[in-house]
Amino acid sequence: MIYxxxxxxxxxxxxxxxxxxxxxxxxxxxxxxxxxRTLIIIFFMPxxxxxxxxxxxxxxxxxxxxxxxxxxxxxxxxxxxxAFQGSRFFTLTDFGGSESGIEKLFQQRQAKAALIIPPDxxxxxxxxxxxxxxxLIDAGDSNTAQLIQNYINGxxxxxxxxxxxxxxxEVRTTIRYNPGLKSAYFFVPGLVALILxxxxxxxxxxxxxxxxxxxxxxxxxxxPIRPIEIIIxxxxxxxxxxxxxxxxxxxxxxxxxxxxxxxxxVLILVACLLxxxxxxxxxxxxxxRARTQQVAMMGALMGTLLPTVMLSGFIFPIAxxxxxxxxxxxxxxxRYFLPVIRGVMLKxxxxxxxxxxxxxxxxxxxxxxxxxxxxxxMRLEV
Amino acid sequence: MSEYAVQTQNLGKRFGKFEAVKNLxxxxxxxxxxxxxxxxxxxxxxxxxxxxxxxxxxxxxxQVAGFDIYKENEKIKQRIGYMSQxxxxxxDLTPAENIEFYGGVYGLKRQPLLKKRAALLEELGxxxxxxxxxxxxxxxxxQRLALSCALLHDPSIVFLxxxxxxxxxxxxxxxxxxxYHMAQQGKTIFVTTHYMDEAEYCxxxxxxxxxxxxxxGSPQELKRxxxxxxxxxxxxxxxxx
Numbered sequence: 001m002i003y004x005x006x007x008x009x010x011x012x013x014x015x016x017x018x019x020x021x022x023x024x025x026x027x028x029x030x031x032x033x034x035x036x037r038t039l040i041i042i043f044f045m046p047x048x049x050x051x052x053x054x055x056x057x058x059x060x061x062x063x064x065x066x067x068x069x070x071x072x073x074x075x076x077x078x079x080x081x082x083a084f085q086g087s088r089f090f091t092l093t094d095f096g097g098s099e100s101g102i103e104k105l106f107q108q109r110q111a112k113a114a115l116i117i118p119p120d121x122x123x124x125x126x127x128x129x130x131x132x133x134x135x136l137i138d139a140g141d142s143n144t145a146q147l148i149q150n151y152i153n154g155x156x157x158x159x160x161x162x163x164x165x166x167x168x169x170e171v172r173t174t175i176r177y178n179p180g181l182k183s184a185y186f187f188v189p190g191l192v193a194l195i196l197x198x199x200x201x202x203x204x205x206x207x208x209x210x211x212x213x214x215x216x217x218x219x220x221x222x223x224p225i226r227p228i229e230i231i232i233x234x235x236x237x238x239x240x241x242x243x244x245x246x247x248x249x250x251x252x253x254x255x256x257x258x259x260x261x262x263x264x265x266v267l268i269l270v271a272c273l274l275x276x277x278x279x280x281x282x283x284x285x286x287x288x289r290a291r292t293q294q295v296a297m298m299g300a301l302m303g304t305l306l307p308t309v310m311l312s313g314f315i316f317p318i319a320x321x322x323x324x325x326x327x328x329x330x331x332x333x334x335r336y337f338l339p340v341i342r343g344v345m346l347k348x349x350x351x352x353x354x355x356x357x358x359x360x361x362x363x364x365x366x367x368x369x370x371x372x373x374x375x376x377x378m379r380l381e382v
Numbered sequence: 383m384s385e386y387a388v389q390t391q392n393l394g395k396r397f398g399k400f401e402a403v404k405n406l407x408x409x410x411x412x413x414x415x416x417x418x419x420x421x422x423x424x425x426x427x428x429x430x431x432x433x434x435x436x437x438x439x440x441x442x443x444x445q446v447a448g449f450d451i452y453k454e455n456e457k458i459k460q461r462i463g464y465m466s467q468x469x470x471x472x473x474d475l476t477p478a479e480n481i482e483f484y485g486g487v488y489g490l491k492r493q494p495l496l497k498k499r500a501a502l503l504e505e506l507g508x509x510x511x512x513x514x515x516x517x518x519x520x521x522x523x524x525q526r527l528a529l530s531c532a533l534l535h536d537p538s539i540v541f542l543x544x545x546x547x548x549x550x551x552x553x554x555x556x557x558x559x560x561x562y563h564m565a566q567q568g569k570t571i572f573v574t575t576h577y578m579d580e581a582e583y584c585x586x587x588x589x590x591x592x593x594x595x596x597x598x599g600s601p602q603e604l605k606r607x608x609x610x611x612x613x614x615x616x617x618x619x620x621x622x623x
Contacts, residue, residue, distance in 0.1 A: 019489060020487055031475075035474065214468070216472055222435065
């Protein structure tokens with residue numbers, strides 16, 4: 001009897017709740033349709049950002065200016081030079097000249113690296129001992145210098161292999177999951193996480209701040225509607241839209257940047273939906289503190305952009321951060337989403353590998369929502 | 383259950399060190415038009431917000447429609463209507479959509495709501511504007527639309543916070559006709575204003591100054607008490623003191 005009553009009570013509460021939530025949801029959809037700014041944020045920005053940053057953050061360099069000084073001038077040395085000429089990474093420049101001129105070349109930025117082949121090269125290359133060539137690299141930009149060194153080694157390896165040279169030991173490096181070392185594979189999933197986070201947080205924080213700013217929030221609060229109903233009603237439309245956004249940019253990632261999707265598509269979509277909910281809840285949290293749309297926008301952008309870029313493992317590996325920062329990363333939703341999206345797309349991970357990340361996302365979503373709901377209630381004092 | 387529609391006992395609100403409202407003592411009967419006068423910043427809006435459940439008081443007690451403002455907020459909200467200074471309409475929604483929204487939020491069922499909406503649009507002369515966004519409506523129309531939205535659930539007590547701000551004199555008078563009409567229906571009207579001429583229209587008024595009520599009574603009583611010919615002079619006299 002008691003249970004029957006309690007059950008009826010809860011059902012009634014839910015149905016009366018839903019009868020009040022529906023006007024809120026309906027109104028939100030009307031707002032979205034009519035607000036040009038929101039439409040741009042939802043449909044244009046994600047794709048635009050993905051394309052822009054996808055191309056901007058390209059860790060490969062091509063057409064590295066390489067100065068060649070060939071003292072040997074032999075068929076063997078010309079063969080070596082040809083190997084570099086044929087590589088897409090290098091543009092050969094300044095044949096001839098002498099060592100002393102190289103520093104000037106570097107300073108005048110006419111070359112980033114130099115290859116100096118000694119006069120006895122054709123003899124040593126056919127002899128028992130390894131032949132040496134000198135490589136000079138302008139390390140003013142240490143990041144590219146490292147890459148240049150790797151590329152040069154790569155070309156040399158190919159050259160050696162072509163000559164059938166048997167070395168004392170062979171180091172065969174196989175690069176798994178991204179054999180072409182295409183930086184897009186690394187960055188684009190990270191960009192997806194960043195963009196979804198920013199857009200979602202922006203959307204919810206703006207919509208609530210707008211009501212506060214125009215004074216309509218006050219009007220709603222005077223009605224019997226409960227804060228949790230306001231929150232749910234306002235967020236539900238954006239769950240649909242942000243998820244659609246997620247699908248949209250995943251399509252761009254897959255078909256424009258050619259990032260493979262090896263693993264289970266359903267898992268990606270579920271994780272995407274979860275992540276979007278967490279991001280929307282984060283936007284809610286920001287909105288509880290913002291009284292105007294401008295503040296909301298700044299809060300949403302600053303709270304998502306920098307932390308996600310720096311602390312989620314997007315560019316900088318978490319393992320190489322100081323311990324203190326590593327602890328902070330546990331608060332960043334993208335930290336959990338990135339392994340999922342990278343893992344499923346590039347490695348074919350399944351739920352068995354990723355249950356911890358998925359669980360963490362669920363937990364985060366609940367916590368953000370709970371804090372927002374509580375704060376919203378307290379800040380009922382408009 | 384008291385017979386007063388709105389009643390307070392030493393109601394007060396402080397924000398940090400600033401006392402916005404202190405020692406508010408009111409007793410407004412059902413069907414009364416009660417004017418809440420005072421300059422800007424005197425504490426009128428704060429007081430109304432406490433009575434509507436938008437602000438938690440710092441001290442004192444209050445009852446609206448017989449329900450406690452601390453503990454029985456939800457019951458109060460179902461029985462009161464509120465119209466804010468800003469009119470609180472959604473500018474990018476049409477009048478019809480505004481009505482539909484507020485009706486839904488107050489729990490009006492679909493069919494009755496749609497009927498009411500049609501009737502209201504007719505009554506307010508908004509049929510022509512039906513598909514225009516509220517933003518494009520003249521101020522007088524917005525004002526009456528806002529009032530209608532506040533009355534959709536047929537509340538017994540209506541709080542109007544400076545409802546005639548920025549509106550032309552004729553529209554103001556029409557609005558007060560509406561207020562009389564509502565009072566005749568038995569609704570209690572609690573209206574704040576800083577137009578002293580509107581004070582004359584009320585059954586009773588209170589004048590607030592720096593958070594406190596410095597005068598309370600019918601316009602005639604107050605004019606007689608202070609020997610002034612108009613509420614404006616009464617007000618100036620009190621404030622100068």
